[in-house]
Amino acid sequence: MEALNFSLLTSILTITLRAGTSLLYATIGEIYAERSGILNLGVEGMMMVGAVAAFAVGYHTGSLVLALITALIAGALMASIHAFLSISLRANQVVSGLTLTLFGTGLASFLGQRLGPGGSRLVGLVGPSLERLPVPVLSQLPIVGSSFFNQDVLTYGLYALVPLAWWYLYRTRPGLYMRSVGENPQTSDAMGIRVGANRYFYTVVGGALAGLGGAHLSLAYTKGWTENITGGRGWIAVALVIFAMWDPLRAVIGAALFGGINAVQFRMQAAGTTIPAALLNMLPYIATIVVLVIITWWETLRKRIGAPAALGVPYAREEKG
Amino acid sequence: MRIVFEKRQNVSRIIRVLVPALSLIFALIFGAILLLLSGVDPFTAYAAMFKGAFGDSHAVAETLVKAIPLMLTGLGVAIAFRMLFWNIGAEGQLAMGGLAATGVALYASDLLPGWSIVPAAVLLGMLAGALWAAIPALLRAYLQVNETITTLMMNYIAILLVSHMYHGPWRDPEGYGFPGTARFPEVAWLPRLYDRAHAGLFFALIAAGVLWFVLQRTKWGFELRITGENPKAARYIGINIPKQILTAMLLSGALCGLAGVCEVTGVMRRLQQGLTVGYGYTAIIVAWMSQLNPWGVLLVAFLLAGLLVGGDQIQMAMGLPAAMGLVLQGALLFPMLGGSLFAEYRLRVVRAETQEAILPQQSLAKESE
Numbered sequence: 255m256e257a258l259n260f261s262l263l264t265s266i267l268t269i270t271l272r273a274g275t276s277l278l279y280a281t282i283g284e285i286y287a288e289r290s291g292i293l294n295l296g297v298e299g300m301m302m303v304g305a306v307a308a309f310a311v312g313y314h315t316g317s318l319v320l321a322l323i324t325a326l327i328a329g330a331l332m333a334s335i336h337a338f339l340s341i342s343l344r345a346n347q348v349v350s351g352l353t354l355t356l357f358g359t360g361l362a363s364f365l366g367q368r369l370g371p372g373g374s375r376l377v378g379l380v381g382p383s384l385e386r387l388p389v390p391v392l393s394q395l396p397i398v399g400s401s402f403f404n405q406d407v408l409t410y411g412l413y414a415l416v417p418l419a420w421w422y423l424y425r426t427r428p429g430l431y432m433r434s435v436g437e438n439p440q441t442s443d444a445m446g447i448r449v450g451a452n453r454y455f456y457t458v459v460g461g462a463l464a465g466l467g468g469a470h471l472s473l474a475y476t477k478g479w480t481e482n483i484t485g486g487r488g489w490i491a492v493a494l495v496i497f498a499m500w501d502p503l504r505a506v507i508g509a510a511l512f513g514g515i516n517a518v519q520f521r522m523q524a525a526g527t528t529i530p531a532a533l534l535n536m537l538p539y540i541a542t543i544v545v546l547v548i549i550t551w552w553e554t555l556r557k558r559i560g561a562p563a564a565l566g567v568p569y570a571r572e573e574k575g
Numbered sequence: 576m577r578i579v580f581e582k583r584q585n586v587s588r589i590i591r592v593l594v595p596a597l598s599l600i601f602a603l604i605f606g607a608i609l610l611l612l613s614g615v616d617p618f619t620a621y622a623a624m625f626k627g628a629f630g631d632s633h634a635v636a637e638t639l640v641k642a643i644p645l646m647l648t649g650l651g652v653a654i655a656f657r658m659l660f661w662n663i664g665a666e667g668q669l670a671m672g673g674l675a676a677t678g679v680a681l682y683a684s685d686l687l688p689g690w691s692i693v694p695a696a697v698l699l700g701m702l703a704g705a706l707w708a709a710i711p712a713l714l715r716a717y718l719q720v721n722e723t724i725t726t727l728m729m730n731y732i733a734i735l736l737v738s739h740m741y742h743g744p745w746r747d748p749e750g751y752g753f754p755g756t757a758r759f760p761e762v763a764w765l766p767r768l769y770d771r772a773h774a775g776l777f778f779a780l781i782a783a784g785v786l787w788f789v790l791q792r793t794k795w796g797f798e799l800r801i802t803g804e805n806p807k808a809a810r811y812i813g814i815n816i817p818k819q820i821l822t823a824m825l826l827s828g829a830l831c832g833l834a835g836v837c838e839v840t841g842v843m844r845r846l847q848q849g850l851t852v853g854y855g856y857t858a859i860i861v862a863w864m865s866q867l868n869p870w871g872v873l874l875v876a877f878l879l880a881g882l883l884v885g886g887d888q889i890q891m892a893m894g895l896p897a898a899m900g901l902v903l904q905g906a907l908l909f910p911m912l913g914g915s916l917f918a919e920y921r922l923r924v925v926r927a928e929t930q931e932a933i934l935p936q937q938s939l940a941k942e943s944e
Binding site: 295335338339343344345346348349350352353354356357358359360361363364367368373486489492493496530532533535536539540542543546547550551554 | 609613614661663714718719720721723724725727728729731732735736738739742743856857859860863896898899900901902904905906908909912913915916
């Protein structure tokens with residue numbers, strides 16, 4: 255009995271990590287963009303394009319390294335559209351981000367139907383995928399061994415990215431600049447910090463990370479390209495940013511929670527539960543709303559709003575804030 | 576030399592027309608590049624798209640079929656956007672409207688007199704859409720919960736719920752296992768004008784007229800605009816903002832719900848896959864391109880519907896992905912968004928040495944390449 259519980263726990267932990275990986279990349283990326291003051295609602299679209307680009311390149315070249323690099327570039331290019339519109343042209347960030355999602359979804363679907371061999375579809379093709387690489391010794395540990403130390407490269411990458419992202423944000427000078435242009439662009443500008451350049455940089459970095467999150471979906475999680483592969487994960491990432499109160503470490507808790515819901519739902523379906531699949535599939539979305547309500551309510555109670563003060567506000571030097 | 580943005584004193588009418596026109600040209604060029612890369616002659620493809628969307632009365636009917644839900648959801652979204660409430664939940668509100676109308680058509684057709692079925696479906700569908708919109712509205716109005724996320728999550732929940740209903744409890748017992756409800760009885764059909772174009776068009780026209788009047792000529796419309804444009808001022812003059820959010824969103828959700836009613840009773844005449852095909856998201860583009868003007872919504876919805884129908888046509892005729900229509904929509908909105916800057920600002924090239932002296936404060940200076 256004990257052994258059975260261990261294996262159940264291990265499997266839930268494993269699925270949690272696998273399902274949470276793409277979310278966490280996208281969330282950390284969006285935290286950086288939002289910290290610099292740019293709200294990018296295009297995460298879903300950037301992930302989608304990252305996913306299709308990574309799979310197509312992986313399929314044709316057979317190189318996973320090239321696939322991951324392409325995903326980074328694809329996400330960054332998508333984000334640079336939003337950056338150009340919202341920073342240089344001061345367009346409405348909500349609408350621009352939404353358009354990026356619509357555009358990215360359409361573009362990914364278009365490419366997915368053209369990038370197969372000889373201009374055919376990518377759906378159903380099998381390409382190289384990110385396999386699990388057990389870490390010697392550590393993967394032999396009970397429970398944590400086979401869940402934490404028997405994952406793919408991108409999940410391992412998070413073990414380094416998360417602390418690094420936190421350290422960069424809170425303990426380095428560029429991180430301080432990032433936060434200051436998001437909180438008070440006027441003062442930052444007066445101090446000689448380049449508001450526009452900073453915002454451009456972190457928006458594009460955010461897009462690159464979202465693209466990488468998408469790559470995890472098509473290269474490791476579903477191992478292939480399917481229409482609507484992200485299934486709203488980009489939007490959950492946007493919600494997780496608020497959940498995490500713009501802090502990369504807290505984002506881990508959020509991603510784990512949502513990955514965990516996926517895992518539990520997966521286990522329940524595997525166990526042949528009588529609850530209709532549709533209702534189980536609703537869980538992550540309902541949980542997002544519930545969590546968002548609790549967080550917002552708690553934040554208002556504490557009278558401490560964690561959002562960067564200038565989030566979503568275009569900065570124009572000649573206009574008083 | 577530097578390029579300087581200067582705020583315009585008044586927005587010229589020419590710019591207002593020029594920006595959408597140039598955006599359209601940009602989108603067509605971008606689409607042409609994609610078509611060329613796919614090995615298709617863009618002129619042939621565009622001609623086929625245009626002919627497929629507006630070529631004859633059958634084509635126009637199909638364009639209207641897609642335009643009607645875009646008009647209704649576009650109007651709904653425009654109301655919410657007026658007060659900067661980012662309702663991106665039109666898709667879910669549409670789904671709930673369709674679900675409620677299906678319930679009426681399937682279960683009330685034998686109980687109520689025949690003439691009352693369509694009105695009952697319309698009313699209940701609007702109510703369902705409004706209630707679905709009320710949840711994020713209440714959360715935003717009283718708890719300040721970010722509505723972008725909640726409205727979107729509600730979409731996924733609604734779509735899953737609808738799919739559950741026609742896969743499970745409401746599935747046609749004589750449908751040979753095909754997921755979908757039974758065909759509605761004839762009393763529950765929304766009348767058609769010709770071909771598949773249906774009476775939903777009148778709903779859209781009436782809704783646009785009423786909205787235009789309400790926004791331009793009534794106190795409520797004025798308050799709505801003030802709340803959106805300047806919430807601080809709105810609070811000072813005693814506008815109850817939570818109440819404004821709630822009423823605007825109920826109205827917005829009701830219109831989106833109506834779109835769903837028209838889809839199931841006017842087009843599909845049963846509930847099956849294909850109710851939620853993204854009208855609610857395209858509605859955002861419709862609302863924004865029309866600058867939230869109700870009559871503009873009707874026009875833009877018709878044109879974008881043409882783009883969608885044309886996209887379907889080239890898919891069938893040339894084997895091109897229908898996603899082309901979606902890509903063109905995105906390519907159309909990006910330059911529109913960017914172009915709005917040029918409606919508000921004027922570009923001027925200034926010499927470096929005089930620039931600081933003349934415009935020390937009111938210039939946003941950028942290094943020119």
